[in-house]
Amino acid sequence: MKSRVILKVEFPHWIASLIKTENVIGIKAKEAGKFHFGKLRSSGELRLDYDVAVLPPKKYLQPPKEDLLSYNIASFKVTPSADFQPITIIGVHPYDMHGINQMDAVFSDENKDTNYLGRRKNVKIIGVDPVKASAWSFWHDMGTAYVDKGFDLWLTDIGDRYFIEIGTKSGENLLKPAKTESASKIDIERHKKARSGLKNICSPSRRIKTDIKKIPDIFRANHDHGLWEKRAKTCYSCGSCNLVCPTCYCFDVREDMELNLTGGRRVRVWDGCMLEEFARVGSGENFRKERSARFRHRFFRKMVYMKEKIGALACVGCGRCASACLPDIADPVTAINELSGLED
Numbered sequence: 001m002k003s004r005v006i007l008k009v010e011f012p013h014w015i016a017s018l019i020k021t022e023n024v025i026g027i028k029a030k031e032a033g034k035f036h037f038g039k040l041r042s043s044g045e046l047r048l049d050y051d052v053a054v055l056p057p058k059k060y061l062q063p064p065k066e067d068l069l070s071y072n073i074a075s076f077k078v079t080p081s082a083d084f085q086p087i088t089i090i091g092v093h094p095y096d097m098h099g100i101n102q103m104d105a106v107f108s109d110e111n112k113d114t115n116y117l118g119r120r121k122n123v124k125i126i127g128v129d130p131v132k133a134s135a136w137s138f139w140h141d142m143g144t145a146y147v148d149k150g151f152d153l154w155l156t157d158i159g160d161r162y163f164i165e166i167g168t169k170s171g172e173n174l175l176k177p178a179k180t181e182s183a184s185k186i187d188i189e190r191h192k193k194a195r196s197g198l199k200n201i202c203s204p205s206r207r208i209k210t211d212i213k214k215i216p217d218i219f220r221a222n223h224d225h226g227l228w229e230k231r232a233k234t235c236y237s238c239g240s241c242n243l244v245c246p247t248c249y250c251f252d253v254r255e256d257m258e259l260n261l262t263g264g265r266r267v268r269v270w271d272g273c274m275l276e277e278f279a280r281v282g283s284g285e286n287f288r289k290e291r292s293a294r295f296r297h298r299f300f301r302k303m304v305y306m307k308e309k310i311g312a313l314a315c316v317g318c319g320r321c322a323s324a325c326l327p328d329i330a331d332p333v334t335a336i337n338e339l340s341g342l343e344d
Protein backbone atom coordinates (compact mmCIF):
# COMPACT_ATOMS: atom_id res chain seq x y z
CA MET A 1 0.00 0.00 0.00
CA LYS A 2 1.35 3.46 -0.91
CA SER A 3 2.00 5.85 1.95
CA ARG A 4 2.80 9.50 2.68
CA VAL A 5 3.21 11.60 5.82
CA ILE A 6 1.77 14.99 6.73
CA LEU A 7 3.04 17.25 9.49
CA LYS A 8 0.44 18.05 12.15
CA VAL A 9 0.97 21.77 11.51
CA GLU A 10 -0.14 21.19 7.90
CA PHE A 11 -2.99 18.86 8.73
CA PRO A 12 -5.66 21.53 9.56
CA HIS A 13 -4.96 23.29 6.26
CA TRP A 14 -5.61 20.07 4.37
CA ILE A 15 -8.87 19.44 6.26
CA ALA A 16 -9.94 23.05 5.64
CA SER A 17 -9.35 22.62 1.91
CA LEU A 18 -11.38 19.38 1.89
CA ILE A 19 -14.25 21.17 3.65
CA LYS A 20 -14.27 23.71 0.80
CA THR A 21 -14.57 21.06 -1.92
CA GLU A 22 -16.25 18.03 -0.32
CA ASN A 23 -19.25 17.34 1.87
CA VAL A 24 -17.19 16.37 4.92
CA ILE A 25 -18.47 14.41 7.91
CA GLY A 26 -16.07 14.24 10.83
CA ILE A 27 -15.79 13.08 14.38
CA LYS A 28 -16.65 15.95 16.75
CA ALA A 29 -17.03 16.51 20.50
CA LYS A 30 -20.49 16.79 21.99
CA GLU A 31 -21.60 17.37 25.59
CA ALA A 32 -20.45 15.27 28.57
CA GLY A 33 -17.19 14.13 26.99
CA LYS A 34 -18.96 12.21 24.23
CA PHE A 35 -18.23 12.23 20.49
CA HIS A 36 -20.33 11.94 17.37
CA PHE A 37 -20.03 11.97 13.58
CA GLY A 38 -21.52 15.13 12.08
CA LYS A 39 -21.11 17.72 9.36
CA LEU A 40 -17.66 19.31 9.71
CA ARG A 41 -17.74 23.09 9.35
CA SER A 42 -14.13 23.84 10.30
CA SER A 43 -10.95 21.81 10.74
CA GLY A 44 -10.88 22.84 14.43
CA GLU A 45 -14.01 20.75 15.08
CA LEU A 46 -12.28 17.50 14.13
CA ARG A 47 -11.32 15.38 17.18
CA LEU A 48 -9.15 12.49 16.06
CA ASP A 49 -8.24 11.85 19.72
CA TYR A 50 -11.73 10.49 20.49
CA ASP A 51 -12.41 7.19 22.24
CA VAL A 52 -15.66 6.07 20.61
CA ALA A 53 -18.55 7.76 18.79
CA VAL A 54 -21.99 7.39 20.38
CA LEU A 55 -23.35 6.04 17.08
CA PRO A 56 -21.17 4.33 14.48
CA PRO A 57 -20.78 5.92 11.02
CA LYS A 58 -23.16 3.31 9.54
CA LYS A 59 -25.93 5.94 9.71
CA TYR A 60 -24.42 7.55 6.58
CA LEU A 61 -24.57 4.27 4.65
CA GLN A 62 -27.86 2.97 5.98
CA PRO A 63 -29.82 5.99 7.24
CA PRO A 64 -32.29 5.46 10.13
CA LYS A 65 -35.08 6.35 7.68
CA GLU A 66 -34.96 6.59 3.87
CA ASP A 67 -37.39 6.68 0.98
CA LEU A 68 -37.08 3.69 -1.31
CA LEU A 69 -39.63 4.83 -3.89
CA SER A 70 -42.67 6.99 -4.43
CA TYR A 71 -45.77 5.99 -6.36
CA ASN A 72 -48.83 7.52 -7.93
CA ILE A 73 -51.82 5.23 -8.15
CA ALA A 74 -53.76 7.16 -10.81
CA SER A 75 -50.87 7.16 -13.30
CA PHE A 76 -49.35 3.82 -12.17
CA LYS A 77 -46.05 5.66 -11.89
CA VAL A 78 -43.33 4.35 -9.57
CA THR A 79 -40.19 6.45 -9.04
CA PRO A 80 -37.22 4.93 -7.23
CA SER A 81 -35.52 7.27 -4.76
CA ALA A 82 -31.84 7.27 -5.46
CA ASP A 83 -30.39 10.53 -4.26
CA PHE A 84 -26.92 9.53 -3.11
CA GLN A 85 -24.91 12.61 -2.18
CA PRO A 86 -21.13 12.14 -2.19
CA ILE A 87 -19.63 12.45 1.29
CA THR A 88 -16.23 12.05 2.88
CA ILE A 89 -16.14 10.68 6.43
CA ILE A 90 -13.06 11.48 8.50
CA GLY A 91 -12.10 9.68 11.69
CA VAL A 92 -13.49 6.15 11.33
CA HIS A 93 -11.84 3.74 13.79
CA PRO A 94 -10.74 0.25 12.65
CA TYR A 95 -13.51 -1.64 14.49
CA ASP A 96 -16.14 0.58 12.80
CA MET A 97 -14.40 0.04 9.46
CA HIS A 98 -14.79 -3.70 10.08
CA GLY A 99 -18.48 -3.02 10.72
CA ILE A 100 -18.80 -1.20 7.38
CA ASN A 101 -16.90 -3.99 5.58
CA GLN A 102 -19.40 -6.47 7.03
CA MET A 103 -22.33 -4.36 5.83
CA ASP A 104 -20.70 -4.16 2.38
CA ALA A 105 -20.56 -7.97 2.30
CA VAL A 106 -24.17 -8.38 3.45
CA PHE A 107 -25.69 -5.80 1.11
CA SER A 108 -23.74 -6.99 -1.94
CA ASP A 109 -24.69 -10.63 -1.37
CA GLU A 110 -26.99 -12.35 -3.88
CA ASN A 111 -29.87 -9.92 -3.18
CA LYS A 112 -27.97 -6.75 -3.97
CA ASP A 113 -29.23 -3.72 -2.11
CA THR A 114 -29.06 -0.99 -4.73
CA ASN A 115 -29.74 1.82 -2.25
CA TYR A 116 -26.96 0.76 0.10
CA LEU A 117 -24.51 0.08 -2.72
CA GLY A 118 -25.37 3.32 -4.53
CA ARG A 119 -24.71 5.27 -1.37
CA ARG A 120 -21.56 3.33 -0.50
CA LYS A 121 -20.06 4.11 -3.92
CA ASN A 122 -20.34 7.81 -3.07
CA VAL A 123 -18.80 7.58 0.41
CA LYS A 124 -15.08 8.13 0.84
CA ILE A 125 -13.57 7.07 4.15
CA ILE A 126 -10.55 8.51 5.92
CA GLY A 127 -9.92 6.24 8.89
CA VAL A 128 -7.67 6.75 11.87
CA ASP A 129 -5.98 4.46 14.38
CA PRO A 130 -7.36 5.06 17.88
CA VAL A 131 -5.21 6.77 20.49
CA LYS A 132 -7.81 6.16 23.24
CA ALA A 133 -10.49 3.58 23.97
CA SER A 134 -13.73 3.88 25.89
CA ALA A 135 -13.98 2.03 29.20
CA TRP A 136 -16.24 -0.56 27.52
CA SER A 137 -14.12 -1.28 24.42
CA PHE A 138 -12.63 -4.70 23.82
CA TRP A 139 -11.65 -4.51 20.15
CA HIS A 140 -8.08 -5.48 21.17
CA ASP A 141 -9.38 -9.05 21.61
CA MET A 142 -11.85 -9.22 18.71
CA GLY A 143 -9.31 -9.04 15.88
CA THR A 144 -10.50 -5.57 14.87
CA ALA A 145 -7.65 -3.33 16.04
CA TYR A 146 -6.38 -3.24 12.44
CA VAL A 147 -8.11 -3.11 9.10
CA ASP A 148 -6.66 -3.50 5.64
CA LYS A 149 -9.56 -2.71 3.29
CA GLY A 150 -12.62 -0.58 2.73
CA PHE A 151 -10.99 2.82 3.33
CA ASP A 152 -9.61 5.43 0.96
CA LEU A 153 -7.01 6.84 3.36
CA TRP A 154 -5.88 5.72 6.80
CA LEU A 155 -4.15 7.96 9.34
CA THR A 156 -1.84 6.97 12.18
CA ASP A 157 -0.58 9.48 14.73
CA ILE A 158 3.22 9.15 14.83
CA GLY A 159 4.11 12.17 16.97
CA ASP A 160 4.52 15.43 15.10
CA ARG A 161 2.94 13.97 11.94
CA TYR A 162 0.37 11.54 10.61
CA PHE A 163 1.37 8.49 8.63
CA ILE A 164 -1.10 8.11 5.74
CA GLU A 165 -1.84 4.83 4.02
CA ILE A 166 -3.43 5.28 0.60
CA GLY A 167 -6.11 2.67 0.00
CA THR A 168 -7.65 3.87 -3.29
CA LYS A 169 -7.21 6.26 -6.20
CA SER A 170 -9.99 8.42 -4.69
CA GLY A 171 -7.93 8.60 -1.52
CA GLU A 172 -4.90 9.67 -3.51
CA ASN A 173 -7.01 12.43 -5.09
CA LEU A 174 -8.18 13.61 -1.67
CA LEU A 175 -4.53 14.16 -0.79
CA LYS A 176 -3.87 16.44 -3.77
CA PRO A 177 -4.35 19.72 -1.84
CA ALA A 178 -2.30 18.42 1.12
CA LYS A 179 1.33 19.28 1.72
CA THR A 180 2.60 15.73 2.20
CA GLU A 181 6.03 14.14 2.13
CA SER A 182 7.43 10.69 1.42
CA ALA A 183 7.60 8.50 4.49
CA SER A 184 11.15 8.22 5.82
CA LYS A 185 12.61 5.10 7.47
CA ILE A 186 11.98 6.72 10.85
CA ASP A 187 8.34 7.40 9.92
CA ILE A 188 7.88 3.76 8.89
CA GLU A 189 9.42 2.58 12.17
CA ARG A 190 7.17 4.93 14.18
CA HIS A 191 4.16 3.69 12.25
CA LYS A 192 5.00 0.07 13.06
CA LYS A 193 5.44 0.95 16.72
CA ALA A 194 2.14 2.84 16.87
CA ARG A 195 0.37 -0.13 15.24
CA SER A 196 1.82 -2.66 17.64
CA GLY A 197 0.81 -0.43 20.57
CA LEU A 198 -2.87 -0.56 19.55
CA LYS A 199 -3.45 -3.83 21.38
CA ASN A 200 -2.61 -2.09 24.67
CA ILE A 201 -5.13 0.75 24.39
CA CYS A 202 -8.28 -1.03 25.63
CA SER A 203 -8.51 -1.61 29.38
CA PRO A 204 -6.97 -4.91 30.61
CA SER A 205 -10.22 -5.44 32.54
CA ARG A 206 -12.02 -5.91 29.18
CA ARG A 207 -10.31 -9.13 28.16
CA ILE A 208 -11.99 -11.96 26.29
CA LYS A 209 -10.54 -14.92 28.15
CA THR A 210 -11.05 -17.54 25.47
CA ASP A 211 -9.68 -17.90 21.95
CA ILE A 212 -12.16 -15.97 19.78
CA LYS A 213 -12.08 -18.77 17.18
CA LYS A 214 -13.89 -20.94 19.73
CA ILE A 215 -16.72 -18.45 20.30
CA PRO A 216 -19.24 -19.86 17.78
CA ASP A 217 -18.88 -23.38 19.22
CA ILE A 218 -19.08 -22.09 22.79
CA PHE A 219 -22.38 -20.37 21.98
CA ARG A 220 -23.78 -23.37 20.08
CA ALA A 221 -23.00 -25.57 23.07
CA ASN A 222 -24.80 -23.15 25.39
CA HIS A 223 -28.06 -22.63 23.56
CA ASP A 224 -29.99 -23.61 26.70
CA HIS A 225 -27.67 -22.00 29.26
CA GLY A 226 -29.37 -20.21 32.16
CA LEU A 227 -27.60 -16.93 31.27
CA TRP A 228 -30.23 -16.02 28.68
CA GLU A 229 -33.17 -16.32 31.07
CA LYS A 230 -31.28 -14.74 33.97
CA ARG A 231 -30.13 -11.65 32.07
CA ALA A 232 -33.31 -11.19 30.04
CA LYS A 233 -35.38 -10.83 33.25
CA THR A 234 -34.26 -7.20 33.49
CA CYS A 235 -34.26 -6.43 29.76
CA TYR A 236 -36.45 -3.42 28.82
CA SER A 237 -36.71 -4.55 25.15
CA CYS A 238 -35.66 -0.99 24.36
CA GLY A 239 -33.50 -1.96 21.36
CA SER A 240 -30.66 0.41 22.35
CA CYS A 241 -28.12 -2.41 21.95
CA ASN A 242 -29.28 -2.85 18.31
CA LEU A 243 -29.38 0.86 17.62
CA VAL A 244 -25.78 1.56 18.59
CA CYS A 245 -24.21 -1.54 17.05
CA PRO A 246 -22.02 -1.04 13.95
CA THR A 247 -22.95 -4.47 12.58
CA CYS A 248 -26.75 -4.38 13.12
CA TYR A 249 -28.40 -3.66 9.79
CA CYS A 250 -31.97 -5.01 10.10
CA PHE A 251 -34.72 -2.83 8.72
CA ASP A 252 -38.45 -2.66 8.23
CA VAL A 253 -40.20 -1.45 5.07
CA ARG A 254 -43.40 0.57 5.46
CA GLU A 255 -45.94 2.18 3.18
CA ASP A 256 -46.54 5.86 3.82
CA MET A 257 -49.79 6.54 1.91
CA GLU A 258 -51.13 10.01 1.17
CA LEU A 259 -54.37 10.80 3.04
CA ASN A 260 -56.21 11.21 -0.28
CA LEU A 261 -55.01 7.72 -1.35
CA THR A 262 -53.61 8.94 -4.67
CA GLY A 263 -50.07 7.83 -3.98
CA GLY A 264 -47.40 7.57 -1.36
CA ARG A 265 -43.89 6.58 -0.48
CA ARG A 266 -42.27 3.30 0.49
CA VAL A 267 -39.87 3.96 3.36
CA ARG A 268 -37.21 1.87 5.02
CA VAL A 269 -36.49 2.34 8.75
CA TRP A 270 -34.02 0.73 11.16
CA ASP A 271 -35.41 -2.20 13.08
CA GLY A 272 -33.94 -4.28 15.87
CA CYS A 273 -34.27 -7.91 16.97
CA MET A 274 -34.63 -6.87 20.63
CA LEU A 275 -37.91 -5.07 19.93
CA GLU A 276 -41.02 -7.07 20.75
CA GLU A 277 -42.64 -6.56 17.32
CA PHE A 278 -39.55 -7.54 15.33
CA ALA A 279 -40.50 -11.19 14.86
CA ARG A 280 -44.26 -10.71 14.60
CA VAL A 281 -45.47 -12.02 11.23
CA GLY A 282 -48.52 -11.22 9.09
CA SER A 283 -50.73 -13.84 10.71
CA GLY A 284 -50.16 -12.19 14.10
CA GLU A 285 -47.83 -14.84 15.52
CA ASN A 286 -44.60 -13.78 17.13
CA PHE A 287 -41.88 -16.39 16.89
CA ARG A 288 -39.64 -14.66 19.43
CA LYS A 289 -42.26 -13.48 21.89
CA GLU A 290 -40.20 -14.15 25.03
CA ARG A 291 -37.58 -11.57 26.01
CA SER A 292 -35.07 -14.36 26.70
CA ALA A 293 -35.53 -15.70 23.12
CA ARG A 294 -34.85 -12.25 21.68
CA PHE A 295 -31.94 -11.72 24.02
CA ARG A 296 -30.34 -15.03 23.05
CA HIS A 297 -31.04 -14.44 19.36
CA ARG A 298 -29.11 -11.16 19.37
CA PHE A 299 -26.06 -12.89 20.81
CA PHE A 300 -26.36 -15.84 18.44
CA ARG A 301 -26.67 -13.48 15.51
CA LYS A 302 -23.39 -11.79 16.51
CA MET A 303 -21.42 -14.86 17.55
CA VAL A 304 -22.77 -17.72 15.42
CA TYR A 305 -25.05 -16.89 12.48
CA MET A 306 -23.01 -14.08 10.92
CA LYS A 307 -19.83 -16.12 11.25
CA GLU A 308 -21.61 -18.80 9.22
CA LYS A 309 -22.90 -16.24 6.70
CA ILE A 310 -19.90 -13.97 6.06
CA GLY A 311 -17.05 -15.70 7.87
CA ALA A 312 -16.63 -13.06 10.60
CA LEU A 313 -18.01 -12.57 14.10
CA ALA A 314 -20.51 -9.70 13.98
CA CYS A 315 -19.18 -8.24 17.19
CA VAL A 316 -16.28 -5.89 16.54
CA GLY A 317 -15.70 -5.08 20.20
CA CYS A 318 -16.77 -1.43 20.22
CA GLY A 319 -18.49 -1.84 23.61
CA ARG A 320 -21.38 0.45 22.66
CA CYS A 321 -24.12 -2.06 23.56
CA ALA A 322 -22.61 -2.59 27.01
CA SER A 323 -22.40 1.15 27.56
CA ALA A 324 -25.95 1.85 26.27
CA CYS A 325 -27.73 -0.89 28.24
CA LEU A 326 -29.30 0.57 31.39
CA PRO A 327 -29.72 -2.75 33.27
CA ASP A 328 -26.14 -3.71 32.27
CA ILE A 329 -26.97 -7.08 30.72
CA ALA A 330 -25.87 -6.60 27.08
CA ASP A 331 -22.11 -6.81 27.57
CA PRO A 332 -20.56 -9.41 25.23
CA VAL A 333 -17.35 -9.64 27.30
CA THR A 334 -19.04 -10.95 30.44
CA ALA A 335 -21.36 -13.19 28.40
CA ILE A 336 -18.50 -14.78 26.42
CA ASN A 337 -16.39 -15.27 29.53
CA GLU A 338 -19.30 -16.73 31.52
CA LEU A 339 -20.28 -19.14 28.74
CA SER A 340 -16.62 -20.15 28.40
CA GLY A 341 -16.55 -20.92 32.14
CA LEU A 342 -13.74 -18.37 32.45
CA GLU A 343 -15.41 -15.49 34.27
CA ASP A 344 -13.72 -13.97 37.35
Ligand code: SF4
Pocket residue numbers: 241244245246247302314315316317318319320321322332
Ligand atom coordinates in the same frame (compact mmCIF):
# COMPACT_ATOMS: atom_id res chain seq x y z
S1 SF4 B 1 -22.40 -6.41 19.86
FE1 SF4 B 1 -21.96 -4.61 21.15
S2 SF4 B 1 -19.74 -4.57 21.37
FE2 SF4 B 1 -20.22 -5.95 19.66
S3 SF4 B 1 -20.09 -4.65 17.85
FE3 SF4 B 1 -22.26 -4.62 18.50
S4 SF4 B 1 -22.43 -2.84 19.88
FE4 SF4 B 1 -20.24 -3.26 19.60
Ligand code: SF4
Pocket residue numbers: 234235236237238239240241242274324325326327328329330
Ligand atom coordinates in the same frame (compact mmCIF):
# COMPACT_ATOMS: atom_id res chain seq x y z
S1 SF4 C 1 -30.27 -5.82 26.42
FE1 SF4 C 1 -30.24 -3.76 27.35
S2 SF4 C 1 -30.08 -2.30 25.64
FE2 SF4 C 1 -30.67 -4.32 24.78
S3 SF4 C 1 -32.92 -4.24 24.66
FE3 SF4 C 1 -32.41 -5.17 26.66
S4 SF4 C 1 -32.32 -3.43 28.09
FE4 SF4 C 1 -32.29 -2.53 26.02
